[in-house]
Amino acid sequence: MDYASLVLAEPSLAEPQTLAPILVAGSSAKARDRGAALVEAAGVRLAGVVPIADAVERIDLQVRASAIWVELDDDGGDPLDRLLDRIDRDAANGLYAAIVCAAPGLLDPVAARLSRGAVELLIAENDRGDEPARVAALALMLAAPARGTRLSDVATDTSAARLRQLTDEVGRIAATLARLSSGPSTPAPSALPTPRPTAPDPAPDIAPETIRAVIRARRLRARFFANELFADPAWDMLLDLTQAEIAQVRVPVSSLCIAAAVPATTALRWIKTLTDSGLLLRRADPHDGRRVFVEMAPNTSQAMRNYFGEVGRVAGA
Incomplete structure (x- = not known):
């Protein structure tokens, strides 16, 4: 057409x-x-x-x-x-x-x-x-x-x-x-709330294998269902950034778009929305003026760690 x-x-x-x-x-x-x-x-x-x-x-x-x-x-x-x-x-x-x-x-x-x-x-x-x-x-x-x-x-x-x-x-x-x-499964990004204020206690540590297991489980669905059915670019990007933070690896925009598992243009809109909402931060590459990295804001990082801490307690109950 x-x-x-x-x-x-x-x-x-x-x-x-x-x-x-x-x-x-x-x-x-x-x-x-x-x-x-x-x-x-x-x-x-x-x-x-x-x-x-x-x-x-x-x-x-x-x-x-x-x-x-x-x-x-x-x-x-x-x-x-x-x-x-x-x-x-x-x-x-x-x-x-x-x-x-x-x-x-x-x-x-x-x-x-x-x-x-x-x-x-x-x-x-x-x-x-x-x-x-x-x-x-x-x-x-x-x-x-x-x-x-x-x-x-x-x-x-x-x-x-x-x-x-x-x-x-x-x-x-x-x-x-x-x-x-x-497509029907990609909603337009709207204003997103910032994470709730977290307790001043240090966020729990997350084992790298825990994050990898969650990401593998999400990707495993593609073997049984169409990707569009469960498109959730914001969550996929937060998972990828959490994994990168634990591994102390910096994530460029292009890599984060791949992690979102949606078309790059759609992923870019989500990155902008999450950044405008204060959930993500852009950092210039000090060694390359033609590249920027994306990372979680401190509150977002603590919220993700607290989330996995709660999930771990629920799973062990």
Whole structure:
């Protein structure tokens, strides 16, 4: 199924003059063509299509682009780092929206530069670039309220009613596409409570084999049931981080996404949610500026250790 055609099928999205233009930057001609085709299929004007090396300069000149779409199928080195740093800062300041769609091998260097949480990061899981997630992200971006000063002049009094109608229509499409891209077993992350305050007593020690046994038991279910039936990325990530903490091993973003046992884009959203909620912490690699580690916050660590301590007492009762 061509998911982009679902967006194009909406008449209100096929009117290029009603939407602010989007700047596309790509690491190769193929990547640029892929990003431009998606934007054009949605009926949105292209502000320009540029290589990664030229993107920062183009952003400085592009006063009418409301958003930037970055397509990455290989590592752009220093120019890519400069671009990601720039859009991470600008998006956090509300100047424009930004979406980065990257190949799986680029997860760590890209995630390391996008530290403020304002840029949507998609990981292409297949040759088609994970089209449902890409189209859903574009639709959500179009449905978002206007931001900053780098917008085209569509937000006038005479067009306000039309824009509200457009936002409602795109929001409905985005919700449908998001369900298609994530599947029925992956709920959208919501605000999560921080762990309950724990007693000041030291948390009990956990035997490494205990954690390994729990993780093996969870994976064993895949032999008998579909993985989607028991998808629980937050818990899987906490188990992996607990095991790593006991073994005194640091966990990069890419490894934690694998431990989540869900598509990387979904895992990234959960990491962001858990971090925003104070359950997890991001730590820069002091030896590699293109990598970040994820670890449990102190309260989370103590809660996990107390949990396993309680489980051990129940099991021995």
